[in-house]
Amino acid sequence: MQPRNMSMSGVVDLAAVKAAGEAKAKAEQARAESARQAGQGGVAGPSAGALPPSALVIDVDEAGFERDVIQLSAEVPVVLDFWAEWCEPCKQLSPLLERLITEANGRLVLAKVDVDANQALMQQFGIQGIPAVFAVVAGQALPLFQGAAPEQQIRETLAQLVQVAEERFGIIGVEVDPNAEGAAPEPAEAGIPAGPYDALLEAAVVALDAGDLGGAVQAYKNVLSDDPGNTEAKLGLAQAELLVRVQDMNPQAVRATAAENPRDPAAQIAAADLDLVGGHVEDAFGRLVDTVRVTFGEDRDAARLRLLELFEVIGADDPRVSAARTALARVLF
Numbered sequence: 001m002q003p004r005n006m007s008m009s010g011v012v013d014l015a016a017v018k019a020a021g022e023a024k025a026k027a028e029q030a031r032a033e034s035a036r037q038a039g040q041g042g043v044a045g046p047s048a049g050a051l052p053p054s055a056l057v058i059d060v061d062e063a064g065f066e067r068d069v070i071q072l073s074a075e076v077p078v079v080l081d082f083w084a085e086w087c088e089p090c091k092q093l094s095p096l097l098e099r100l101i102t103e104a105n106g107r108l109v110l111a112k113v114d115v116d117a118n119q120a121l122m123q124q125f126g127i128q129g130i131p132a133v134f135a136v137v138a139g140q141a142l143p144l145f146q147g148a149a150p151e152q153q154i155r156e157t158l159a160q161l162v163q164v165a166e167e168r169f170g171i172i173g174v175e176v177d178p179n180a181e182g183a184a185p186e187p188a189e190a191g192i193p194a195g196p197y198d199a200l201l202e203a204a205v206v207a208l209d210a211g212d213l214g215g216a217v218q219a220y221k222n223v224l225s226d227d228p229g230n231t232e233a234k235l236g237l238a239q240a241e242l243l244v245r246v247q248d249m250n251p252q253a254v255r256a257t258a259a260e261n262p263r264d265p266a267a268q269i270a271a272a273d274l275d276l277v278g279g280h281v282e283d284a285f286g287r288l289v290d291t292v293r294v295t296f297g298e299d300r301d302a303a304r305l306r307l308l309e310l311f312e313v314i315g316a317d318d319p320r321v322s323a324a325r326t327a328l329a330r331v332l333f
Contacts, residue, residue, distance in 0.1 A: 051106070051176055057098050060111040062118050069111050073136040076173045077165045079144070079158070080134040081112045082127055089148040089317050090131045096151055097133070100158060107162045107173040129319050137165050147317035150235035152205045197223045197230060204236055213247065216240040238312035246273050258287075265291050265299040269306045276310055284310055285324035293331040304328070 060068045060080075069078050081097050083090035094112065101110040115122045115130055125134060125141065133144045144157055165171040204219035220237035223230050251274055257264070258271035268291040275284035288307040292300055307328060311321045 051174055053102055053105075053176055053178060056101055056104075056106070056108070056176065057110045057112070060113055062120050065121065069136050070139050072109060073140075073171075074138055075171065076106065076109050077161050077171060078136045079108055079110050079161070080125075080136065081110060082115050082122060082125070082130050082132040082134070083112060084115050084130055087130050093131045093133075093148045096154065100151075100154060104158065104162065104173075106176040107165075108158060109174075135161050137161070138171060146319065147315050149315060150232050150239070151201075152208060152236055153239065155205070197227060197233070201232060201236070204233075204240070208240065208243075213240055213244045217244065234312060235315060238309060242273060242276065242310070242313055245270075246277050249274060263291075263294050265295055265303045269303060272306065272310065276313060281314060281318075281320050282324075285320065285327075289324060289327045289331060292328060304332070 058068060069080070072078055079097065079101060081090075081094055083094055097110055101108050113121055115127070125132070129146060131148060132146045135142045135144055142161075144161070145154075149157075162173075165173075200219050200223045204216045204223075207213070207215035207219060217237060217240045220233045220240060223233035224237065227233070249270065254267075254270045254274055258267040261267045268287055272284040272287045275281075275287060285307065288303050288310070291303040292307070295303060307324070311324070314321050
């Protein structure tokens with residue numbers, strides 16, 4: 001099983017976006033309008049010329065949202081990063097998003113939204129907590145994930161977004177000119193040192209992309225052997241180990257067994273793994289909480305420990321993890 005087929009931590013199935021034909025028509029209409037404005041000497045859209053890399057990351061507000069996000073999304077998928085200065089997880093996620101968007105070289109643009117200064121946008125998107133990440137493609141808003149997700153997971157999500165934008169909406173991005181005015185220097189030129197475990201973490205990502213789950217597990221373990229508190233390695237290991245567990249499962253048989261044996265912890269644990277891989281996070285958590293509630297002794301411990309492992313896959317900052325922890329506490333105590 002390739003990891004990119006997973007739908008994790010609230011990531012929607014982008015290939016199932018509704019109203020694709022309508023959105024594509026909107027994109028074509030916006031392109032035509034952009035070209036018309038350019039021909040009349042107006043402000044042209046991104047297709048009018050190459051952009052410097054620095055223009056791939058922008059700050060947006062309510063006043064400029066229609067122009068800077070909705071109209072731009074007809075040419076390139078716009079990733080929305082809802083953040084605030086007081087939000088510690090935001091300070092970890094935002095630089096990562098900026099780096100990955102810049103690496104995408106024009107296939108994506110990042111629009112940063114300060115929620116303290118743009119409460120109406122926060123309410124419009126129904127955001128309950130930050131960081132929260134959405135995308136806008138051809139004027140259509142898509143929820144991506146909430147919380148400080150691991151890099152490998154974010155890479156997969158952005159790759160899905162690029163693929164769907166191209167295949168379903170005909171949006172291929174904008175041209176980037178590294179020599180254009182305002183272009184940012186490459187990280188090596190800027191003198192930014194690589195982290196002590198960057199090579200090992202990158203090796204784990206490469207292994208996952210190649211389907212070498214055992215290699216990915218070992219690479220993450222190598223990081224954790226020296227740095228047990230490394231958050232990215234812990235999350236990556238939990239996801240890789242989950243993939244190992246489900247790769248040889250027969251989903252139909254596993255779900256049938258779980259349905260026939262609601263008090264069998266092994267059956268429910270296996271089904272919960274499948275739930276999570278399929279993106280049904282709350283179902284997975286609820287299944288295991290219920291299993292803990294109706295079991296005792298070693299069976300209860302097995303279900304509880306698997307639930308804690310699945311928390312690691314999603315990340316402690318995700319509100320669904322917080323809710324499930326509360327539910328678990330209720331049935332335990």
